[in-house]
Amino acid sequence: MQYRRFGKTNIHLSVFSLGTMRYLADAENAQKTIAQALALGINHIETARGYGKSEEFLGQALQSGLSVPRSQLHITTKVPPTADADSMRRYIDESLQRLHLDYLDCLGIHGLNTWEHLQWVQAKTGCMQAVQEAVGDGRVRHVGFSTHGTLEVIEAAINTDLFEFVNLHYYYFFQRHAPAIQLAAGKDMGVFIISPADKGGKLYTPPQTLKDLCQPYSPLELNYRFLLSDNRITTLSIGAAQPEELIEPLQVADSNSELTSTEISIFQRLENHQKTVLNTDECSQCYACLPCPENINIPEVLRLRNLAVAYKMTDYGQYRYGMFENAGHWFPGMKANRCTECGDCLPRCPQELDIPALLNDAHARLKGKTGRRLWG
Template sequence: MQYRAYGKTGLRASTLGFGAMRLPAREDGTCDYDRAVPMLQRAIELGVNYIDSAWGYINGTSEVAVGKAIKPYERAKLILSTKIPINDLYGPEWRRRLEVQLQRFDSPYIDVMHMHNLHWQVFQEHGLGENGCLKAARQAQAEGLIRHLAFSSHDTPENVIRLIETGEFDGVLLQYNFLDRRMEEPIRRAHEKSLGVVVMGPVGGGRLSMWDPQALRDLIPESVVSAPDLAIRWVLSNPNVTVALSGMNTLEMIEQNASSASREQPFTPQEQEMVNRLLAKLTEFANLYCTGCGYCMPCPNGVDIPGNFLLMNYYRVYGLREYATRQYALLKQGKELWLQGTRIAGKDASACVQCGTCEPKCPQNIPIIEQLEEVERVLGA
């Protein structure tokens, strides 16, 4: 395992972190401790020292599982991270939750406490002020109950940078992988400001594990053994990243990801060049199709044109057919989707009545009607 400095805190975190959101659960919705605890302990034995949970994961039992798993180990060698969402509470309730969390973990302190899924506006309304959560967090820090304060966010990159620049936080937890690079600039800024940078979704929340890179084998370094291996090494090849936090739920995933994170150099300079070429190729390929600019919108019939094309790109560019088909079926059922930080909330391609309003507005001159027909034919079959 490799270790990197978590900002200026003095902590050294393992480059692979354990995201305890996807631990095995029982039918009653609580964590299956008999399966989860050995998984967490296997990761610790492989050198993972950064373990991340949250107030709400697995109805609160993820934190209990982590607490049970860390019992036999020296507490000071582990970095316990968790989160409290602050969007519907103020300081006193934040403090009550912290006390519950300390009991769940059965630990006298938490190393990194996050404001969970923080938005700039929520920080103004619930973080700041006399009754705000920030004051309660500083008090808990003074009492030694939490060591460092961080935040996780899916807000816009601009707002994430504003949160970083408040100077109130020691670390960030952001989504980042080679399909979704929206947070690259906030990650750079966070590192520049000496914050610890933890990445969630390095394997695209599981999407990238379905990608078959064999199709592009001659563009992939020989040492890459699988898509998750490439995904994790790619995230760690960004020197601004401290930890790739993966939500592993089998022993095989833990072993494999630990091995990916154990390379002193994620890629050799030659491999890095190859991977850069691969990504450039994928981007070039993706740009032949819809770029998601949205100029063609709105469709008077409610079709989410870029959203449908984004799904098609998962198939055409990345070969993720099964994933794209499943998501398209959800869109047909009227479900809202979030992909690569983009909300897809309109109708599927079959709702196009071929009125032609959109086509003249497309700077890529995409034959939208024809391509929507193709989306329905390929993904709707």
């Protein structure tokens, strides 16, 4: 296991962190998963107030005794932004009680996703007043934020200079947030990548087309290598629901060197394949088409279409597409069938794509079961 400095926190975290969103209902299995993670060298566990009973299960494991001293184990929990300080005070106290801890190594503002959330954290009488009190009395050592927001919101949050780290989405198949990573690195912030296996493309169950293109590596391994080769990134989450799910990811826990020539050539192969298959229908993800009068997240819909058409990543596309209209500010936007063909986006597209036709095709390919978040 390799360890990296988590920005200005000066904590050294394992390059993989145990995320606990998925062990929501089984205390015994949670304890076994935690024990296995520690045995494999993970020294950072991330939970959240909103993850069902995750804080309680982790607290029980900490009370029962672990193989790693508390001073060598770094615990992060996350709490949602609030408009008032009193709610945040209560949230922090409740999390500490459930975790049976005197202090948190890191506290993340969970889901700083909207401009309104950003206003709350910047307000003098808002939630950060309570957070700073907790820092002052030692109950919280470092403060950051997690986000599913737009690039613009993320950059604005980083530029408040209120935070020491950021948790965000960034993967080989989603590089929109590259400027935010650069901005965070310039401010010496720790960078934590959310769910690279799942949100990064359901890469633990890749389609055969993608597997063939990635040979001799697995798609999951390549995505991990894409991220670990970037020294601006500190740690990647593993949302293991059981101990066995830790094995495959940690096979690359020591592979944090620069990309090899073979790996670079495979990424080029993937890029060339997408361009060839999609031809003139490829969305370049420039975001010039926004805003949409019907609030369709056109670039994200067309990104999912790109992946489904080029790499047969239809399962992933349906999984993510099903979140539209069902996940609030965590995954905003309307489904593509809301398009009225108003033509507002057409003159803004530098590729001159027939966006309404592509949205219609994307909906036909990706509509399926309605999605929802694993937790509220």
